[in-house]
Amino acid sequence: MTTNMVKVLKISKVGGEKVRKKLIEMDALDNSYVLGKTGNFLLFPLKKSRGIVKEFGGKIVDRNLRKVSKPVTGLKEALGKILPSSLAGKFPRSFDQIGDIAVLEIPRGLGKYEKVIARTLGRINPRINVVAKRAEKYSGKYRIRPITVLDGENRSETIHREAGVRLKVDLNTVYFSPRLGKERLRISKLVGKKEKVLVMFSGIAPYGIVIAKKNPGVEVWNVEWNPHAVELAEENIKLNKLGKRVHSLSGDVRKVIPKLKKKFDRIVMVLPFDNAEFLVDALMVSKKGTIIHMYSILNESEVDKFKVKLEKRHSLKVFDVVKAGAYGPKMWRYCFEMQST
Numbered sequence: 001m002t003t004n005m006v007k008v009l010k011i012s013k014v015g016g017e018k019v020r021k022k023l024i025e026m027d028a029l030d031n032s033y034v035l036g037k038t039g040n041f042l043l044f045p046l047k048k049s050r051g052i053v054k055e056f057g058g059k060i061v062d063r064n065l066r067k068v069s070k071p072v073t074g075l076k077e078a079l080g081k082i083l084p085s086s087l088a089g090k091f092p093r094s095f096d097q098i099g100d101i102a103v104l105e106i107p108r109g110l111g112k113y114e115k116v117i118a119r120t121l122g123r124i125n126p127r128i129n130v131v132a133k134r135a136e137k138y139s140g141k142y143r144i145r146p147i148t149v150l151d152g153e154n155r156s157e158t159i160h161r162e163a164g165v166r167l168k169v170d171l172n173t174v175y176f177s178p179r180l181g182k183e184r185l186r187i188s189k190l191v192g193k194k195e196k197v198l199v200m201f202s203g204i205a206p207y208g209i210v211i212a213k214k215n216p217g218v219e220v221w222n223v224e225w226n227p228h229a230v231e232l233a234e235e236n237i238k239l240n241k242l243g244k245r246v247h248s249l250s251g252d253v254r255k256v257i258p259k260l261k262k263k264f265d266r267i268v269m270v271l272p273f274d275n276a277e278f279l280v281d282a283l284m285v286s287k288k289g290t291i292i293h294m295y296s297i298l299n300e301s302e303v304d305k306f307k308v309k310l311e312k313r314h315s316l317k318v319f320d321v322v323k324a325g326a327y328g329p330k331m332w333r334y335c336f337e338m339q340s341t
């Protein structure tokens with residue numbers, strides 16, 4: 001607790017609220033200090049004292065008052081109080097929150113402080129029970145980016161909430177990104193009343209579950225080959241009571257899709273880089289007018305060429321290209337909105 005000697009207006013408690021309002025109007029009240037009290041008098045901390053007694057009566061005196069302590073809300077601000085100020089430019093500002101797990105990227109040069117950073121983040125955010133760092137990149141055929149717990153409970157499983165659904169996730173065995181939450185919601189709002197939707201590369205089924213939850217007449221099929229993700233997708237479908245309308249199919253999309261004896265109204269394709277290679281499979285279960293949302297991470301300069309290539313190689317028309325999140329310098333996750341012709 002910090003106290004300082006400041007000039008105050010010592011004045012009777014009677015009519016104190018009026019004095020406070022007028023001091024604020026005159027920009028004379030120093031609200032970086034807590035208002036003081038003594039007996040029947042109030043002590044108003046002042047920014048300026050000229051003309052005050054003439055205006056209100058009372059006396060100007062010096063008193064020790066307590067500084068208002070601002071709550072620490074940001075990680076950067078909290079670290080500023082603990083770590084050397086020479087490192088301030090490197091402090092992490094943001095983190096991903098998946099359920100009650102916070103996932104940080106520890107900037108280069110701060111490795112030896114990673115535990116302090118993690119402990120600080122856990123302390124300022126009461127909803128976080130695990131603080132972890134992530135491997136640098138997603139990798140392998142299941143696109144996993146495992147975590148290392150730095151503080152809190154030693155686990156990688158949690159329940160993430162978004163758009164009114166609950167999703168059980170294990171960050172060490174499946175792909176999941178909370179950053180796609182806005183995108184899932186956007187797509188769910190485009191879905192028509194009785195559509196049949198196919199989600200290719202569906203992971204723990206977040207797209208399918210959000211789409212089905214927001215559209216009670218819709219049926220969704222998810223296809224995923226990571227057995228851990230399929231298991232969690234099935235749990236998530238039950239957790240959100242969508243068992244009758246959301247289906248989970250396990251296996252390589254190239255093998256599963258030819259066995260599907262139906263055509264879909266809408267298809268979502270969620271691979272970061274090689275989606276276009278699977279358009280042939282998507283078109284196999286499309287009819288004229290099927291909408292396909294296909295994501296691709298590209299440099300800004302590549303988008304037009306990519307669009308032309310898609311239309312040239314396949315029977316479809318790209319009717320929109322939506323930026324669905326930043327990926328790197330001039331790199332974006334684009335959603336190509338297409339209709340089969």
Ligand SMILES: C[S@@+](CC[C@H](N)C(=O)[O-])C[C@H]1O[C@@H](n2cnc3c(N)ncnc32)[C@H](O)[C@@H]1O
Pocket residue numbers: 141142143175176177180200201202203204205206207223224225226229251252253254270271272
């Ligand atoms: C970028 S993740 C997207 C997961 C999920 N749609 C989401 O938004 O959380 C891509 C997923 O595709 C799966 N995958 C990659 N190639 C596949 C294939 N040929 N057949 C089935 N699943 C595949 C990976 O295992 C991974 O879970």
